[in-house]
Amino acid sequence: MTPHETAFSPLFRSFFMAGFECSTHRNMRRKRLDMIAATHHDMLAAEDFAQLAEHGIRTARDGVRWHLVETAPGRYDWSSVLPMLQAAERTGTQILWDVCHYGWPDDLDVFAPAFVDRFARYAAAFARFHLEETGRPAFLCPVNEISFLAYAGGDMERCNPHATGRGMDLKRNLVRAAIAGTRAVRDAVPGTRCAAIDPVIHIVPRHPGEAEEVRLHNGSQWQAWDMLAGREEPELGGSEDILDVVGINYYWNNQWLHHGEPLSVFDAARFRPFRELIADAAARYAGRDLFIAETSIEGWPRPQWLRYVTEEALAAIEGGVRLHGICLYPIISHIGWDEERYCPNGLFELQPRHGRREVYRPLAEELARLQALVAEHGAGRRVTAAE
Numbered sequence: 001m002t003p004h005e006t007a008f009s010p011l012f013r014s015f016f017m018a019g020f021e022c023s024t025h026r027n028m029r030r031k032r033l034d035m036i037a038a039t040h041h042d043m044l045a046a047e048d049f050a051q052l053a054e055h056g057i058r059t060a061r062d063g064v065r066w067h068l069v070e071t072a073p074g075r076y077d078w079s080s081v082l083p084m085l086q087a088a089e090r091t092g093t094q095i096l097w098d099v100c101h102y103g104w105p106d107d108l109d110v111f112a113p114a115f116v117d118r119f120a121r122y123a124a125a126f127a128r129f130h131l132e133e134t135g136r137p138a139f140l141c142p143v144n145e146i147s148f149l150a151y152a153g154g155d156m157e158r159c160n161p162h163a164t165g166r167g168m169d170l171k172r173n174l175v176r177a178a179i180a181g182t183r184a185v186r187d188a189v190p191g192t193r194c195a196a197i198d199p200v201i202h203i204v205p206r207h208p209g210e211a212e213e214v215r216l217h218n219g220s221q222w223q224a225w226d227m228l229a230g231r232e233e234p235e236l237g238g239s240e241d242i243l244d245v246v247g248i249n250y251y252w253n254n255q256w257l258h259h260g261e262p263l264s265v266f267d268a269a270r271f272r273p274f275r276e277l278i279a280d281a282a283a284r285y286a287g288r289d290l291f292i293a294e295t296s297i298e299g300w301p302r303p304q305w306l307r308y309v310t311e312e313a314l315a316a317i318e319g320g321v322r323l324h325g326i327c328l329y330p331i332i333s334h335i336g337w338d339e340e341r342y343c344p345n346g347l348f349e350l351q352p353r354h355g356r357r358e359v360y361r362p363l364a365e366e367l368a369r370l371q372a373l374v375a376e377h378g379a380g381r382r383v384t385a386a387e
Contacts, residue, residue, distance in 0.1 A: 013092075016367065033103070
C-alpha cells in the first residue's frame, strides 16, 4: 500500500462473486421463464453454495421470484426463497438478492402506477422477512438492469411487456419502482444496502453521419442511474442518496459498430479498454462503491475473458476506482431464453452428477491464478486518500 492510499472495508466476502441466473420474465414466445428452477438451483442451493466455497467464492447474486412470492396482491409466500436463504446462512454465503429480475406477477401492468406501489410493498416485505430469518439487513438489487429491460421489453418486444416504442415509458416506471422500493426497504429495515445494476457500453459510428445518433445512444447508458440520482427527470422522485452501490455489467459484446458487429479487443483504433469504461462510471458517480455485477463469454475463451476483465479491473483500482469485486455471471451454464440452446458460459455446467456440478476446469484454474493476483494487489481494500 503506497503512502497516498488508505484502507476501507470491502463490501463483499470475496472479490470474485458468483451470479445465479434468476430471470423470471416471459420470453419472446410469451413463455414464463424460471431460470433458478431450470438450472436446479432451487433444489441444489446448499450444494451450489458449498461448491462455490471450494473455489474461494463466498458472495453470490441470487434472486427472489416475485411471481411465485406474491401469489395474490399483498399475500406473500416465501417458500420458494426460504430454502435458498437458509442454505446461504448454513454455508456462510453472502447474497445480493435481486428483488425483480425482469419478471413480475401476471396481474400487474408494468406501465401503471399500481406497479410502483405493489413493488414497494413487496420489496419491504422481503426486507422484513430477511431480517427475521438472518437477524441483519439485506443487500438488494431492487430492479435489475432497468436500461436493458426498457430496451428489450419496451422497444424490441424481446420480453415482457412485449412493447414497441415505449422504452422510455417503461424506463421511467421501472425507475419509479426502484426509487419507491429503495425507500421502502430502508424504512422497513434501516441499514439495507441497494445496488443499481446496468450495462456499460461503447458504440462506434460506421461513418460521420451517424456520430450524433451514436453519441445519444452511448449517453443513454447513464440515464437510469441519473434518474435514480435525481439528475435527470427529478420529478420521478430520484435523489443522490437513492443511488447507493453501482453495479456495472460488461460482456464480450458490450462494444459494437453501430448497426454492426461487436468490436474486437484487438481493434485498438475503436475498442476502448474496459478500465476506461469503469473509470467513466466511477467519475460520473463519484464517491460510490462499484463492482462488476456481470461478466462472461461462451465456450473456450472463458478463462481468457476473465483474465482480461480482471486485469482491467485491477488497472482501474490502481487508478483510484473504488471497485469491490467481479461477478462471474452466470456461474452455471444454462439453456438459452428463446432458442433453448445450451449456453456454455459458467464455471459450473448445468447437469449435476451425484448432487455436484461438473466444473469447467480451464476456468477454475484461471480463477485460482487470478485470485492470487488479486490478493497480491490487495484489490477491494484500498482507495486513494483524495476519495
